[in-house]
Amino acid sequence: MFCPNCGKENQADQKFCRSCGLKLDAVLQVVADQFPSEEYAAMQRRKRIFERLGLGALSIAGLIGLMLIYSGALQADRARTRGIIWIVDSCCCLLSAAVGGFNRLSKALYAV
Numbered sequence: 001m002f003c004p005n006c007g008k009e010n011q012a013d014q015k016f017c018r019s020c021g022l023k024l025d026a027v028l029q030v031v032a033d034q035f036p037s038e039e040y041a042a043m044q045r046r047k048r049i050f051e052r053l054g055l056g057a058l059s060i061a062g063l064i065g066l067m068l069i070y071s072g073a074l075q076a077d078r079a080r081t082r083g084i085i086w087i088v089d090s091c092c093c094l095l096s097a098a099v100g101g102f103n104r105l106s107k108a109l110y111a112v
Helices: 024-034 038-074 078-109
Strands: none
Touching: 038 078
16 A cells, blocks of 8 residues: 555555554545445446346347348248248347346346
8 A cells, every 4th residue: 555645655554654654544444435345346247247148138139030030031932921020029029028127127136
């Protein structure tokens, strides 16, 4: 730890600066208050992981939907195309419900 008054390096367990005599206990407490707590940091890590998983799931669902639409566009059979469009539409509805569930769950988990 460096003294904010003179810049001299001190050990973390010292109560006073050896160079200028500044009381380091108060400085250490103020600095410690500025850092996030372990619990808050862990919560932020979980939140980032959860958001990445949600984004990955949305990306995969979007790719599957595009593949289904593309494969249906290549088919000459209209009934099959309508069936594929119905499947994509159903997947989009389910995905929308899942995103809403993710949103509610993340708000419940990370409400401060």
